[in-house]
Amino acid sequence: MVRDDGKALWRMLVEWNADETGGIIGFTPDDDRLYLLSSLDANTARLIDMPIAGDGKNVIAEDPLYDVGGVLTNPISNHLEAVAFVRAKTEWEPLESDDP
Secondary structure (H helix, E strand, O other), X not given: XXXXXXXXXXXXXXXXXXXXXXXXEEEOOOOOEEEEEEOOOOOXXXXXXXXXXXXXXXXXXXXXXXXXXXXXXXXXXXOEEEEEEEOOOEEEEEOOOOOO
16 A cells, blocks of 8 residues: 555555465665566566556566566665576576666
């Protein structure tokens, strides 16, 4: 649940039922979106970002057979660096980044 300011009412941003995987990873660098792990509308857990102020989502990383098992972010810029898929063993894949 989120609210638009300190005086606004709380509203539901996203929810998962017992059959789905999901959780919040953190905020995007501009604080306008959330990074989430979610199996909503998918067969596996994938990395998405979702705007806090509105609807929609952007799939950042997914695998049709395997769940995302971890996310690596830059501790200074909060940009995503890599995502791990849990296959026969954990495999990290770098993500494109604007960071030098």
